[in-house]
Amino acid sequence: MDALIWIVIALVVLAAVALVAVMATKRRRTSHLQERFGSEYDRTVDDAGDRRDAESELRDREKRHDELDIQPLSEAAQARYADEWQRVQARFVDEPEDAVRDADRLVQQAMGERGYPTDDDFERRAADVSVDHPEVVENYREGHTLWQRYDEADGDGQTEDLRQAMVHFRALFDELLEGERVGEVR
Numbered sequence: 001m002d003a004l005i006w007i008v009i010a011l012v013v014l015a016a017v018a019l020v021a022v023m024a025t026k027r028r029r030t031s032h033l034q035e036r037f038g039s040e041y042d043r044t045v046d047d048a049g050d051r052r053d054a055e056s057e058l059r060d061r062e063k064r065h066d067e068l069d070i071q072p073l074s075e076a077a078q079a080r081y082a083d084e085w086q087r088v089q090a091r092f093v094d095e096p097e098d099a100v101r102d103a104d105r106l107v108q109q110a111m112g113e114r115g116y117p118t119d120d121d122f123e124r125r126a127a128d129v130s131v132d133h134p135e136v137v138e139n140y141r142e143g144h145t146l147w148q149r150y151d152e153a154d155g156d157g158q159t160e161d162l163r164q165a166m167v168h169f170r171a172l173f174d175e176l177l178e179g180e181r182v183g184e185v186r
Contacts, residue, residue, distance in 0.1 A: 061127050
């Protein structure tokens with residue numbers, strides 16, 4: 001065989017190896033994101049309409065998250081938040097609208113104290129917290145949606161929406177409080 005044929009065969013083999021390596025890397029990245037984000041991965045793919053765009057968004061979330069200084073709450077802060085949540089929850093019976101507003105505020109305060117950004121952009125807050133709490137961020141979104149729907153109805157919404165919003169906010173709130181305590185050995 002002549003040298004040109006060997007060169008062509010070598011180039012084809014190298015291209016095939018490179019293609020397999022690229023595909024394996026993409027598969028590993030996808031697998032990592034699916035494992036890390038769980039159902040949030042599927043939701044992001046559905047929202048983006050394209051797996052590549054969704055995975056880019058999730059990788060961007062990871063990069064933003066890596067720049068944050070997320071810290072667990074101290075035992076004192078956990079106790080303070082738990083007590084305040086009990087007061088908010090007890091208030092629900094007589095003042096459900098105010099209680100849900102306070103629950104939303106309390107979730108944001110706990111997020112802020114843990115080190116998550118708490119600007120006015122709800123979707124950004126949800127995206128940031130989804131990196132550490134992908135399984136409960138959907139509760140946060142649902143609670144926010146129910147609260148917004150009630151609020152946009154100028155208080156004419158259903159009290160059941162407010163009750164459900166409280167339940168959904170509580171799921172993320174509990175996760176934020178349950179983070180490893182400062183000074184705790186596990």
